[in-house]
Amino acid sequence: PKVKGAELTLFEDDFESYQVGDFPSSGGWEMIFSGAGPQYQVIVDNVSASPTKSLQLLGQSSWACDTVKRFNTNCPIIGYEAQVLVEDIDVVDWPTGRVGFWSRAASNIGRFYALVSFWGGGTIKADGQVLQNYTANTWYKIRVILNKETRLFSVWIDDVLLLENAFVPHDTSNIEAFGLASEMFGSFKAYFDDVKVFYVFDLDPKLELVPATGIAATTLVGSGFAPNSKISVTWDGTPIPTVPSPLITDGYGNFTAI
CATH class of the missing domain: 2.60.120.560 (Exo-inulinase; domain 1)
Structure with a gap:
């Protein structure tokens, strides 16, 4: 490895x-x-x-x-x-x-x-x-x-x-x-x-919006983050509420939120 x-x-x-x-x-x-x-x-x-x-x-x-x-x-x-x-x-x-x-x-x-x-x-x-x-x-x-x-x-x-x-x-x-x-x-x-x-x-975490374009792009999918860790989302310096909240990565460092 x-x-x-x-x-x-x-x-x-x-x-x-x-x-x-x-x-x-x-x-x-x-x-x-x-x-x-x-x-x-x-x-x-x-x-x-x-x-x-x-x-x-x-x-x-x-x-x-x-x-x-x-x-x-x-x-x-x-x-x-x-x-x-x-x-x-x-x-x-x-x-x-x-x-x-x-x-x-x-x-x-x-x-x-x-x-x-x-x-x-x-x-x-x-x-x-x-x-x-x-x-x-x-x-x-x-x-x-x-x-x-x-x-x-x-x-x-x-x-x-x-x-x-x-x-x-x-x-x-x-x-x-x-x-x-x-x-x-x-x-x-x-x-x-x-x-x-x-x-x-992984030290190279990834974020993507699903779907990737348009105003319907409301699902945030993350991978490669620290496992079992709290994630906060901000937009232009403003905290963004998520569902679920708090947002915690799973044992593999992944999460999905809206």
């Missing part, structure tokens, strides 16, 4: 507001699977991308730690950012740190969408492709934008576009949350910081 537009944040979390040693459930995070045990899925202050805390996760063999935070939007273009660090690299090439959109409705154990994974052998992958190598104990900024209508997503690592318009093979209308995971490996921990989930809307 080409990012021609503005972003509005659905939620963000730098994990600074939680107590060390706690799981951040007070911030809306849910532990779907507990991995190596709840005692490992906690806020820490000895590793962080931005001072002074991050979320530590640790999976174990045959049992992942999946944590999610739910969100809701009708906007077709959504995205996420997260800082990710994996503490070590091993010869066993199995996913460790993972970030992506998530849905429990899609399968009994849940499913990730537009997923970016740090593999134990030292590579970062998405869509089955190696995007780049990574170094242990180093933070990487992951950014993904997904168009749910076309089911295409793109991936940036440290602000460099490395994957463009990869196809999601599953129905993205099921997406209900953003997820962080330490998968079924268990030898070393993954850390997450500075998480943000957002949606994207």
